[in-house]
Amino acid sequence: MMSLEEALLKSVNISERIAEFYRSFKDPLGEYKYRKRIARMALEGSVSLMIDFDDLLSFDVDIASRLIEDPKPVLEAASEAIKEVMRVESADYASRIGEFFARIANLPDSLRVPIRGIRAIHLNKLIAVEGIVTKISPVKQQLIEAVFRCRECGEEVVVKQLGRGLERPTQCPRCASEGRKRHEFELILEKSRFIDWQKFVLQERPEELPSGQLPRSIEVIATHDLVDVVRPGDRAIVTGILAVTLERRMRRDIPPIFQTYLEANNIEVSSKESIDVDIT
Structure with a gap:
C-alpha cells in the first residue's frame, strides 16, 4: 500500500508534468495553446481551463490513462498546475483566486457512455454522457x-x-x-x-431509446462555475466522474443498494430541445 509521503510525491510529480504540458504544448500553428488560454483566463476573470483530451494524450499517454482510471487526484494535480503557470502569466490574478479548475473536453467515443449503458465498471472513472436536461434545481450553497x-x-x-x-x-x-x-x-x-451547488437530471436522447421502453436518466451534480450552465431542454454532453450514493437506509436483511450519479467536470451544451420546463 502506498504511504502518504509516496502519494504526495506522486501527486507533485504529476502536477509538475502537467504544468510542463501547459507551458510547452503547441498547436498546429506553432502557438503555445495553453499558455495563451491561461493568460486569457486572467483577462476574462475565469477560473476554469478547458483541456482537449487528445492534446494531453499526445503529450503524455501515462497521465492521460491515469486521468481516465483515477481521475480525482489527476484533476487536482492539473488544477494545481494551472495556479503554478498562472503565477508566471499573471501573479496578481493567481494570488487573488483561491482555486482553479481543469476541465476536460472531447473525450474519445470509447469513453462516451450511453445512459442506459452505465454499469459498475464505470464507477470512479472519467466518462462522458450525452442527454437532454429535464429537471434542474435552484443554485444552492454546499x-x-x-x-x-x-x-x-x-x-x-x-x-x-x-x-x-x-x-x-x-x-x-x-x-x-x-x-x-x-x-x-x-x-x-x-x-x-461554501461553494455553489446545483443538481440536474440528464435523460436519454429520443434516438437512443429502444422501442417500447421508457427513457432512463441520471442525476448530475454541478459545482462552482458549472452551475446555471444548462437549462431544461438543453442537449448536453457532461464529462465527469461516476459516483454512488446510498439509495436507502441500510438494513440487515437486505444488501446495501447504491444509486449512481455524475460529478460534473465539464458541461458542453450542443443544442436545445422543446420540452416542458421542470424546476425542482
Missing part, C-alpha cells in the same frame, strides 16, 4: 469547510465536510490538552466556506 467554536474555551476548529451530513469535531484540542472532557461546539456559518 458547505465544504465548517468552522466550529468550542463553547468552553472559544477555540475554533476547522472540519472539512467530505461525506453526507454535518461532520463535527470529536474534541477541542485546547480543552483536551488542559484535561477538560466536555466538548460542545457551535457552527460559525460566517467563517465557514
Whole structure:
C-alpha cells in the first residue's frame, strides 16, 4: 500500500508534468495553446481551463490513462498546475483566486457512455454522457469547510465536510490538552466556506431509446462555475466522474443498494430541445 509521503510525491510529480504540458504544448500553428488560454483566463476573470483530451494524450499517454482510471487526484494535480503557470502569466490574478479548475473536453467515443449503458465498471472513472436536461434545481450553497467554536474555551476548529451530513469535531484540542472532557461546539456559518451547488437530471436522447421502453436518466451534480450552465431542454454532453450514493437506509436483511450519479467536470451544451420546463 502506498504511504502518504509516496502519494504526495506522486501527486507533485504529476502536477509538475502537467504544468510542463501547459507551458510547452503547441498547436498546429506553432502557438503555445495553453499558455495563451491561461493568460486569457486572467483577462476574462475565469477560473476554469478547458483541456482537449487528445492534446494531453499526445503529450503524455501515462497521465492521460491515469486521468481516465483515477481521475480525482489527476484533476487536482492539473488544477494545481494551472495556479503554478498562472503565477508566471499573471501573479496578481493567481494570488487573488483561491482555486482553479481543469476541465476536460472531447473525450474519445470509447469513453462516451450511453445512459442506459452505465454499469459498475464505470464507477470512479472519467466518462462522458450525452442527454437532454429535464429537471434542474435552484443554485444552492454546499458547505465544504465548517468552522466550529468550542463553547468552553472559544477555540475554533476547522472540519472539512467530505461525506453526507454535518461532520463535527470529536474534541477541542485546547480543552483536551488542559484535561477538560466536555466538548460542545457551535457552527460559525460566517467563517465557514461554501461553494455553489446545483443538481440536474440528464435523460436519454429520443434516438437512443429502444422501442417500447421508457427513457432512463441520471442525476448530475454541478459545482462552482458549472452551475446555471444548462437549462431544461438543453442537449448536453457532461464529462465527469461516476459516483454512488446510498439509495436507502441500510438494513440487515437486505444488501446495501447504491444509486449512481455524475460529478460534473465539464458541461458542453450542443443544442436545445422543446420540452416542458421542470424546476425542482
